[in-house]
Amino acid sequence: MALVLENGRRQFDYWLTVYKRTWKGTLISSFLLPLLYLAAMGIGLGSFVDRNGTGALGGVSYLQFIAPGLLASTALQVAVGESTYPVMSGLKWQKFFHSMIASPLRPVDVVAGQFGFIAFRVGSTCAVFLVVIALFGGLSSPLGVLALPVVLLVGMAAAAPVVAVATTLENDAGFAMIFRFGVIPAFLFSGAFFPVSQLPDWIEWLAYLSPLWHGVALSRDLAMGTINPPLALLNVAYLLAWFAVGTWFAVRGFTKRLVG
Amino acid sequence: MSEQRESLVHVRGLRKSYGDFEAVKGIDLDVWRGEAFGFLGPNGAGKSSTMRMIGAVSPTSGGTLQILGMDPATEGPSIRARLGVCPQDDTLDTELSVRENLTIYGRYFGLSRAECRSRADELLAFVSLTEKADVKVDELSGGMKRRLTIARSLVSNPDLLLLDEPTTGLDPQARHLLWDKLFRLKQAGVTLIITTHYMDEAEQLCDRLVVMDGGLIAAEGSPADLIRDYSTREVTELRFGPEVMSSDHDALAEKVEDLAQRIEVLPDRLLLYTDDGERAVAAVHERGLEPASVLVRRSTLEDVFLRLTGRTLVD
Numbered sequence A: 001m002a003l004v005l006e007n008g009r010r011q012f013d014y015w016l017t018v019y020k021r022t023w024k025g026t027l028i029s030s031f032l033l034p035l036l037y038l039a040a041m042g043i044g045l046g047s048f049v050d051r052n053g054t055g056a057l058g059g060v061s062y063l064q065f066i067a068p069g070l071l072a073s074t075a076l077q078v079a080v081g082e083s084t085y086p087v088m089s090g091l092k093w094q095k096f097f098h099s100m101i102a103s104p105l106r107p108v109d110v111v112a113g114q115f116g117f118i119a120f121r122v123g124s125t126c127a128v129f130l131v132v133i134a135l136f137g138g139l140s141s142p143l144g145v146l147a148l149p150v151v152l153l154v155g156m157a158a159a160a161p162v163v164a165v166a167t168t169l170e171n172d173a174g175f176a177m178i179f180r181f182g183v184i185p186a187f188l189f190s191g192a193f194f195p196v197s198q199l200p201d202w203i204e205w206l207a208y209l210s211p212l213w214h215g216v217a218l219s220r221d222l223a224m225g226t227i228n229p230p231l232a233l234l235n236v237a238y239l240l241a242w243f244a245v246g247t248w249f250a251v252r253g254f255t256k257r258l259v260g
Numbered sequence B: 001m002s003e004q005r006e007s008l009v010h011v012r013g014l015r016k017s018y019g020d021f022e023a024v025k026g027i028d029l030d031v032w033r034g035e036a037f038g039f040l041g042p043n044g045a046g047k048s049s050t051m052r053m054i055g056a057v058s059p060t061s062g063g064t065l066q067i068l069g070m071d072p073a074t075e076g077p078s079i080r081a082r083l084g085v086c087p088q089d090d091t092l093d094t095e096l097s098v099r100e101n102l103t104i105y106g107r108y109f110g111l112s113r114a115e116c117r118s119r120a121d122e123l124l125a126f127v128s129l130t131e132k133a134d135v136k137v138d139e140l141s142g143g144m145k146r147r148l149t150i151a152r153s154l155v156s157n158p159d160l161l162l163l164d165e166p167t168t169g170l171d172p173q174a175r176h177l178l179w180d181k182l183f184r185l186k187q188a189g190v191t192l193i194i195t196t197h198y199m200d201e202a203e204q205l206c207d208r209l210v211v212m213d214g215g216l217i218a219a220e221g222s223p224a225d226l227i228r229d230y231s232t233r234e235v236t237e238l239r240f241g242p243e244v245m246s247s248d249h250d251a252l253a254e255k256v257e258d259l260a261q262r263i264e265v266l267p268d269r270l271l272l273y274t275d276d277g278e279r280a281v282a283a284v285h286e287r288g289l290e291p292a293s294v295l296v297r298r299s300t301l302e303d304v305f306l307r308l309t310g311r312t313l314v315d
Helices: A002-009 A012-051 A062-083 A085-093 A096-101 A107-135 A142-166 A173-188 A201-209 A211-224 A229-258 B047-054 B072-080 B098-108 B113-126 B142-153 B172-187 B199-205 B223-230 B246-259 B277-286 B301-309
Strands: B007-018 B021-032 B036-040 B062-067 B083-086 B160-164 B191-196 B208-213 B216-221 B234-239 B262-265 B270-274 B293-298
Touching: A002 A107, A012 A062, A012 A107, A012 B098, A062 A085, A062 A107, A062 A142, A062 A173, A062 A211, A085 A096, A085 A107, A085 A142, A085 A229, A096 A107, A096 A229, A107 A142, A107 A229, A142 A173, A142 A211, A142 A229, A173 A211, A201 A211, A211 A229, B007 B047, B021 B036, B021 B047, B021 B062, B021 B191, B021 B208, B021 B216, B036 B047, B036 B199, B047 B062, B047 B160, B047 B191, B062 B072, B072 B083, B083 B142, B098 B113, B098 B142, B113 B142, B142 B160, B142 B172, B172 B191, B172 B199, B191 B199, B199 B301, B208 B223, B208 B301, B216 B223, B216 B301, B223 B301, B234 B277, B246 B262, B246 B270, B246 B277, B262 B301, B270 B277, B270 B301, B277 B293
Parallel strands: B036 B191, B036 B208, B083 B160, B160 B191
Antiparallel strands: B007 B021, B007 B062, B208 B216, B234 B270, B234 B293, B262 B270
16 A cells, blocks of 8 residues: 555656646636536526525525535546546557556556546545635535535545446547436436435436435535434445445456556 | 676566467577567567566466566566666657656656656757757657657666567668667667567667567577578579569579579569579579579578578568
């Protein structure tokens, strides 16, 4: 483990250089889009919802209801974005992962470096977004700041399995499928916009399988100060399980691909 | 002298399989410190598979492999810390600058930022890319990219430099420039292992080489020894005009059979292996044969390969 950290540290300059090169391009997708959602849904749709009473939402405004969900969804989308094309590029297009493996770095170290960068991207994006949410009055409890580590976990719980899938693909066609049939349904049925209990039972149960639902539920409980410890532990454990299993497959996938 | 030489790569019965396909079928060799060692063979001979195993990246499927006295199965990272690897495909990051490709790579070996910077400056000068230091790799020519890849492989001051097909795809001028750089490394005492399917490259660079074919070693020695052992001093090439079908070559070969120690019949020409090429030419003309063109030349590794495998190196 200490070796993984040391070898991860050795990749810091690489990822810093990558970030310096790409950060401008990430502004729109990472910051502007969630902000537009917050404005359109929270304020636009929200003023309509709030007029009819918000008892079903737990007594908070619609903006306060969806803000934690949008935060968790943003974490998921940033994480998946960084787990798809960049991984394919390193393995196949530019092959920079192959050059890393010729140095003392091992596949597990390369995975650690990639994960570290994803965590940074998710964490920095969500931190800024959380500040914006607070400015909009989207947090009704100071516990809401704890939503940041939670959505970081959401991001990693999604990133690990997506990286694992990316190592098995030969071209980027599969990524469109991940977005269409993974990210978008997970986003729509995550409980970010309405309680999933409104859905038919079978869809409701599908929603519970999604790591995003657990992230949304936990972030919202923190933001509203309605935390239920046993349930929160269950949410965290479920997210950790996705991360752990995904990481195992991601390391295996990198090893297979880089060390033939 | 021979007792003191140190084996940097010790290989016995080495094998590599991918599923049912056996790429390397049991090879033995030693690479001594300070020498330039070559793997010569056509594409698919097992050279790159062997190089990936020596690079401590690809696990072996059988046999013994020791690199710098260590076992790659258990000490891969320690071995790789002392190797420089120049892979067949450029694996440069094309969106980074030339200098960043070196400084970032040095960090993977645990060098400090200051060390990386000074190494990068030295190496850019060595491969004549100082003026390109701040341009993106995308803007470099193929030859410049290769030189940068070689510079990158040297960033950690390796004991052993692995070069997989270093000049494939380069124009002649770029190749000669690269050979010059590699020759200077050799002079500086760096141990080189080179794979190539160009016999001129092997002759230029290698002190000693193995000829590989079909996953096995067909012969081993210095270029001069191999030529002496497996070929004659000279070769007379006879080409006949378009009116002579290649199927007639066998009949023509019979007519001149006794003029050479050995004859190879290729689709476009006959090769007469003899120690006196001019005399063979005179005798051919005396027999009333009129080849469209005649060439007398020295034997090369290409002839060695033809002798050993019955095939030409580059099709």
